[in-house]
Amino acid sequence: xxxxxxxxxxxxxxxxxxxxxxxxxxxxxxxxxxxFQIVSQSPPLAxxxxxxxESSATLPALxxxxxxxxxxxxxxxxxxxxxxxxxxxxxxxxxxxxLQFTDxxxxxxxxxxxxxxxxxxxxxxPGCQIQIPQQYSFASGHHAEIVPVPGAxxxxxxxxICDTSxxxxxxxxxxxxxxxxxxxxxxxxxxxxxxxxxSAELIFKFEYNIASPQPPHGSxxxxxxxxxxxxxxxxxxxxxLCLVINPTxxxxxxxxxxxxxxNQGRLFKTIAIVDVSAIAREPERVNHNIDAFKQxxxxxxxxxxxxxxxxxxxxxYPSPEPMTELAPNVQQECDRFRQFLEQLAxxxxxxxxxxxxxxxxxxxxxxxEQAYGEKxxxxxxxxxxxxxxxxxxxxxxxxxxxxxxxxxxxxxKEKSFREIRVELNKSKSELVDGFSKExxxxxxxxxxxxxxxVVTKEKDQVSLCLNSEKMNKSxxxxxxxxxxxxxxxxxxxxxxxxxxxxxxxxxxxxxxxQRTHAAFDFIPGLDLPSASFAANPEFDVYKCLQxxxxxxxxxxxxxxTASGNNLMLWGSAVMGIxxxxxxxxxxxMTAGMGVLGKQVAQQQSETAKIEQITENxxxxxxxxxxxxxxxxxxxxxxxxNLAIEAEKRRFKTLMKxxxxxxxxYMNDMKKGLDYAEKQxxxxxx
Numbered sequence: 001x002x003x004x005x006x007x008x009x010x011x012x013x014x015x016x017x018x019x020x021x022x023x024x025x026x027x028x029x030x031x032x033x034x035x036f037q038i039v040s041q042s043p044p045l046a047x048x049x050x051x052x053x054e055s056s057a058t059l060p061a062l063x064x065x066x067x068x069x070x071x072x073x074x075x076x077x078x079x080x081x082x083x084x085x086x087x088x089x090x091x092x093x094x095x096x097x098x099l100q101f102t103d104x105x106x107x108x109x110x111x112x113x114x115x116x117x118x119x120x121x122x123x124x125x126p127g128c129q130i131q132i133p134q135q136y137s138f139a140s141g142h143h144a145e146i147v148p149v150p151g152a153x154x155x156x157x158x159x160x161i162c163d164t165s166x167x168x169x170x171x172x173x174x175x176x177x178x179x180x181x182x183x184x185x186x187x188x189x190x191x192x193x194x195x196x197x198x199s200a201e202l203i204f205k206f207e208y209n210i211a212s213p214q215p216p217h218g219s220x221x222x223x224x225x226x227x228x229x230x231x232x233x234x235x236x237x238x239x240x241l242c243l244v245i246n247p248t249x250x251x252x253x254x255x256x257x258x259x260x261x262x263n264q265g266r267l268f269k270t271i272a273i274v275d276v277s278a279i280a281r282e283p284e285r286v287n288h289n290i291d292a293f294k295q296x297x298x299x300x301x302x303x304x305x306x307x308x309x310x311x312x313x314x315x316x317y318p319s320p321e322p323m324t325e326l327a328p329n330v331q332q333e334c335d336r337f338r339q340f341l342e343q344l345a346x347x348x349x350x351x352x353x354x355x356x357x358x359x360x361x362x363x364x365x366x367x368x369e370q371a372y373g374e375k376x377x378x379x380x381x382x383x384x385x386x387x388x389x390x391x392x393x394x395x396x397x398x399x400x401x402x403x404x405x406x407x408x409x410x411x412x413k414e415k416s417f418r419e420i421r422v423e424l425n426k427s428k429s430e431l432v433d434g435f436s437k438e439x440x441x442x443x444x445x446x447x448x449x450x451x452x453x454v455v456t457k458e459k460d461q462v463s464l465c466l467n468s469e470k471m472n473k474s475x476x477x478x479x480x481x482x483x484x485x486x487x488x489x490x491x492x493x494x495x496x497x498x499x500x501x502x503x504x505x506x507x508x509x510x511x512x513x514q515r516t517h518a519a520f521d522f523i524p525g526l527d528l529p530s531a532s533f534a535a536n537p538e539f540d541v542y543k544c545l546q547x548x549x550x551x552x553x554x555x556x557x558x559x560x561t562a563s564g565n566n567l568m569l570w571g572s573a574v575m576g577i578x579x580x581x582x583x584x585x586x587x588x589m590t591a592g593m594g595v596l597g598k599q600v601a602q603q604q605s606e607t608a609k610i611e612q613i614t615e616n617x618x619x620x621x622x623x624x625x626x627x628x629x630x631x632x633x634x635x636x637x638x639x640x641n642l643a644i645e646a647e648k649r650r651f652k653t654l655m656k657x658x659x660x661x662x663x664x665y666m667n668d669m670k671k672g673l674d675y676a677e678k679q680x681x682x683x684x685x
Contacts, residue, residue, distance in 0.1 A: 029353060031064075032349065033061075033062065034063050034064065034239045034240065034345055034353065035064050035066070035356070036063040036064065036065050036238065036240045036242060036341075037066050037068065037235055037238040037240070037241050038050055038053075038065060038066065038067045038068070038242045039067075039068050039069075039235055039243050039244070039258065040069065040243065041069065041070045041071070041246070041252065041254070042069075042244070042246050043069050043115070044115070044317050045244040045245075045246060045275055045313060046067045046068070046069060046244055047067065047112075047317075047318055048244070048275070048316035048317055048318075049242060049244050049273060049313065049316070050065055050067045051129075051316040052311075052338075053065060053338065053341065054131075055126070056338045056341075058342055059338060062342070062345035062349065063240075063345065066238070067113075068235060069113065070228075070231075070235075070243075070255065071228060071231075098111045098112065098113055098205040099111075099112045099120075099146065099188075099202050099203070099204055099205070100202060100203045100205055101130065101132075101200065101201075102195075102201055102202075102203070109203075112129070112130050114146060114148070115148070115318050118148075118318070118320055119145045119146060119147045119148075119320045120145065120146045120318065120320070121142060121144075121320060122143050122146065122190070122202070123139060123140055123142045123143040123144070124136070124140070124141050124143070125141040125142055126322075126323065127321075127322030127323045128142065129319070129320075130146075130202075132200050133200075135197070135198070136190065136198055136199060136200040137191075137198045138167050138190060138191025138192050138196075138198045138199040138200075139165070139190040139199070139200055140164070140166050140167065140190075140191070143163075143165040143169065143190050144162060144164055144165060144169050144188075144190070145161070145162045145164060145320075146159055146160075146182075147159065147161075147162060147179070149181065158181055158182075159182050160180060160181045160182060161176070161179065161180060161182055161188065162178065162179040163176055163177070163178065163179075165191065166191075167190075167191035167192070168191065169188065169190060169191075170192065170193045170194075171186050171188055173187075173189075173193045173194060175193070182204040183204070184204065184205060185203065185205065186204040187201060187202075187203055188201065188202040188203070188204065189201050228254060232257065232258055232261040233261070235258065235261075236258075236261055236265040236267060238356075239267065239268045239352045239353070239355070239356050240267065240270075240271065240352075241258075241262045241267055241269075241270050241271070242271045242272075242273060243255060243258060243270075243271070243272045243273070244273045245272055245273065245274050247274050247278070247279075247285075247286045247289045247290050247293075248285060248286060248289070249289065250289050250292060250293075251289065251292070256296065259272065259297075259302065259306060260300065263305060266359070268348075268351075268352045269307065269344070270305060270306045271307045271308075273309055273311055273337075274290055274293075274308065274311070275311065275312065275313040275314075276310045276311065277313055277314035290310075294308070309333070309336075310333070311330075311333045311334065311337060312329075312330050312333065315330060395666075395669060395670070395673065398523070399666060402520075402666070405522075406655070408519070409516050409519055409655070410655075412515065412516075413512060413516075413651060415505075416505040416506065416511070417505070417512070417644065417648055418505075419504060420500055420505040420508065420509070420644060421641065421644065423499070423500075424496065424500060424504065424640060424641070424644075425637070428633055428634075428637045431492055431633055432626075432629060432633050434626070440484075440485065440488045440489070440629045440633075441626045441629060441630075444481065444484065444622060444625045445622050445626070447468065447470070447480070447481065447484070448481075448618045448619075448621045448622040448625075449618060449622075450468060451466040451467065451477065452466065452467055452468070453466060453610055453611075453613075453614040454466070454467050455610060462606070464610060464613060464614070466617060466618070466621075468480070477621065481621070485628055485632060489545070489629070489633065489636060490541050490542070490545060492633075493544065493636045493640065494541055496636075496640060497539035497541075497640060497643070500640065500644060501537050509535035509536075510534065510535045512535070512651065513533040513535050513651065513654075514533060516533060516651075516655075520662075523662070523665070525665075526661070526662065526665050528658060528661065532654060532657075533654070535647055539643055541636075544635065544636055544639040545632070545636075
């Protein structure tokens with residue numbers, strides 16, 4: 001597509017512009033980072049989330065983080081153009097004030113908003129608010145401080161930088177001594193007069209919101225509209241939108257509109273982080289505002305679309321003091337959120353990137369289609385006029401061929417769907433065939449047969465549990481077997497649907513639709529859109545597995561014939577929902593444990609009893625998980641069959657629509673012939 005547009009760019013400037021945008025998209029796609037937009041009406045909250053995610057060891061490589069402050073309903077201060085041009089002296093403290101850090105490893109600079117309420121530390125230490133990466137070795141751990149300076153009216157309108165480093169701080173190439181006031185576009189380099197691969201550069205900036213000249217009173221431009229509309233469009237140009245909310249106040253209309261725009265833009269994920277730092281201080285107000293927000297999401301049918309994590313962000317607020325160790329509950333919530341983002345990026349990065357870039361490409365295609373629209377319309381008109389009406393004798397033959405084609409399509413459809421189901425059942429049988437070494441049942445039996453007993457003694461109690469060297473140390477037997485079942489089954493279902501879609505029954509579902517479309521090509525001038533004759537390639541495996549439930553209670557009793565006592569082996573394991581949480585399967589199992597009663601080896605050796613108990617436990621585990629595998633296989637097979645049946649119903653509807661179009665086409669043809677005959681008779685008279 002890019003080559004075509006480049007080659008034809010001389011014909012139309014539009015093609016050249018689109019080619020340039022496609023080239024830029026290609027370069028961004030190669031970088032492979034997910035665009036993560038952090039937005040908040042409170043700059044400290046946006047800063048806190050940025051610090052939370054960027055403190056991860058893995059997330060900065062997977063995501064391109066951007067931070068933006070969302071203006072409130074009365075916060076967007078617009079400065080008339082003339083005021084900017086002729087009265088700049090009145091703009092002593094425009095909002096916001098930024099310090100941009102350009103990292104050579106990032107495509108875009110990182111913007112840090114400066115606070116009027118305290119100093120910000122710059123350096124390589126983790127506790128610095130503006131943290132410099134370790135590769136910039138000329139920068140000190142605590143290199144410099146940015147401090148707000150009050151003006152004559154005691155308002156904070158200026159900032160100064162104070163050097164606290166070993167190698168020095170430079171402004172526009174000149175080394176400073178002590179503190180120096182900053183001016184717009186000052187270039188700050190750390191440890192060297194100019195930026196290098198070891199000396200970082202920061203730029204001090206002011207941002208102005210320029211207002212367009214006001215139209216005359218009563219004009220169309222004076223109508224009420226949201227001044228942030230262009231900002232919404234810019235903010236949702238991402239893969240994941242993360243809105244950070246302060247629950248001590250109700251969610252604003254601006255925040256709600258942003259969420260609605262994100263939903264309309266079909267982003268891959270929308271997250272609304274609620275900072276619950278104040279819940280201990282104002283529980284009633286915080287909970288009330290959270291509940292009101294949840295109710296609004298429900299009223300907009302967004303409760304299942306917007307993720308709503310509750311995280312205390314106060315440890316990450318901007319502060320001149322070094323960051324302290326997180327409380328356990330805070331650490332747990334932060335780790336859970338980071339893990340969710342990491343799993344999302346690792347598991348679905350290609351899907352996320354392709355979703356955004358396919359949308360971008362579709363936008364460019366729409367531009368091309370618009371450029372070709374007029375030519376295409378003219379071409380269709382000429383083609384329609386050039387189609388000759390068949391003679392009367394041929395029209396009757398055409399009608400017979402059409403009826404024959406519909407009958408043949410129906411027969412082929414039944415045959416193909418029947419063959420697809422036969423192949424699916426055959427594949428499922430092979431998957432759960434206990435006599436095949438490639439089957440899941442054999443893998444389960446092989447694993448349980450290799451389990452070894454671990455015996456421990458304490459006083460007169462003997463305990464036994466099974467273990468395997470193949471297991472991860474953090475896993476139990478049940479977790480391992482659960483993962484084995486889940487992994488094999490999900491992969492089988494994915495592969496099976498691909499075969500149903502494109503292989504089984506001489507080309508799968510897709511071939512059924514395509515052959516049907518081709519079967520009507522003999523009808524001259526009939527327009528059947530090929531896009532309608534396509535099978536659905538998607539099948540949600542994880543949605544099917546989400547609703548598989550199994551409860552397992554393992555309790556075995558052995559009779560000690562020598563003493564009449566009962567020898568009990570107790571174990572319990574409950575397998576929870578095989579489902580998805582924060583984008584990954586949750587597998588909850590507890591290992592079975594047996595307890596041997598007192599005075600076991602009176603007439604029979606203790607070793608023999610342990611071997612017997614071990615064998616019984618192996619068989620129990622094997623039978624349970626083989627049954628589980630069969631149950632999941634049946635469920636997945638049923639879901640695939642339901643998906644096939646849905647395609648069959650869609651095909652039936654498509655044939656009804658096609659039949660209506662063909663009937664309308666034939667009626668038009670007959671009317672045209674009747675009119676032609678009438679005109680011919682009039683000419684003869």
